[in-house]
Amino acid sequence: xxxxxxxxxxxxxxxxxxxxxxxxxxxxxxxxxxxxxxxxxxxxxxxxxxxxxxxxxxxxxxxxxxxxxxxxxxxxxxxxxxxxxxxxxxxxxxxxxxxxxxxxxxxxxxxxxxxxxxxxxxxxxxxxxxx
Amino acid sequence: xxxxxxxxxxxxxxxxxxxxxxxxxxxxxxxxxxxxxxxxxxxxxxxxxxxxxxxxxxxxxxxxxxxxxxxxxxxxxxxxxxxxxxxxxxxxxxxxxxxxxxxxxxxxxxxxxxxxxxxxxxxxxxxxxxx
Numbered sequence: 001x002x003x004x005x006x007x008x009x010x011x012x013x014x015x016x017x018x019x020x021x022x023x024x025x026x027x028x029x030x031x032x033x034x035x036x037x038x039x040x041x042x043x044x045x046x047x048x049x050x051x052x053x054x055x056x057x058x059x060x061x062x063x064x065x066x067x068x069x070x071x072x073x074x075x076x077x078x079x080x081x082x083x084x085x086x087x088x089x090x091x092x093x094x095x096x097x098x099x100x101x102x103x104x105x106x107x108x109x110x111x112x113x114x115x116x117x118x119x120x121x122x123x124x125x126x127x128x129x130x131x
Numbered sequence: 132x133x134x135x136x137x138x139x140x141x142x143x144x145x146x147x148x149x150x151x152x153x154x155x156x157x158x159x160x161x162x163x164x165x166x167x168x169x170x171x172x173x174x175x176x177x178x179x180x181x182x183x184x185x186x187x188x189x190x191x192x193x194x195x196x197x198x199x200x201x202x203x204x205x206x207x208x209x210x211x212x213x214x215x216x217x218x219x220x221x222x223x224x225x226x227x228x229x230x231x232x233x234x235x236x237x238x239x240x241x242x243x244x245x246x247x248x249x250x251x252x253x254x255x256x257x258x259x260x261x262x
Binding site for chain 1: 137158162163187191216237
């Protein structure tokens with residue numbers, strides 16, 4: 001059994017930060033769960049465009065307020081606590097945080113922890129898909 | 132993109148209830164994400180022994196207070212907001228809710244939605260592992 005505490009992982013090397021967001025990697029590929037699990041915080045007033053071409057991701061809003069626009073369809077959905085979106089079609093999207101958003105995120109295949117967002121908003125595919 | 136709201140799924144057929152716990156199935160196998168995602172509420176004062184022989188599960192505490200005992204090692208860990216446990220060894224365990232616990236749970240392989248806990252605390256394996 002793996003037991004980890006978000007509060008103890010904040011500001012360690014498992015807390016990945018980029019422009020106006022940070023993400024605590026609670027589970028990564030080397031935990032061999034078949035998915036990774038992250039707690040991601042998006043700063044109030046920030047806007048982010050991502051396109052996970054190589055991953056499925058689900059995102060559950062634990063606190064805050066914002067919106068997500070599906071750039072394929074143009075549809076916008078409100079994000080409030082209890083709302084989940086799942087990028088089952090590798091949907092390119094823009095996420096806006098009106099208030100600070102704290103989100104519980106699952107990735108399949110699992111993120112290894114070394115990815116950075118590429119210019120196209122994606123993470124590179126893992127070296128092996130069966131990690 | 133799939134968008135679902137926990138608050139709208141409460142008390143629908145996606146809200147599975149058993150003795151002293153309920154679980155809203157936010158994502159299931161037929162969503163084809165490769166994992167399922169559930170928001171599970173355990174009643175204050177309740178105790179649960181589970182043994183997911185056929186699944187990996189991670190559980191993140193969003194609110195409440197309790198503990199988990201690994202029945203293989205005898206170790207007990209406190210559960211408070213921010214603590215996650217991951218059953219990477221299909222660990223048989225007892226979960227206790229001192230206060231109502233609300234947990235974000237990921238299962239791999241994904242739960243289909245029709246499982247019930249068997250006498251041994253497990254969910255049956257899915258008919259296919261690649262759902």
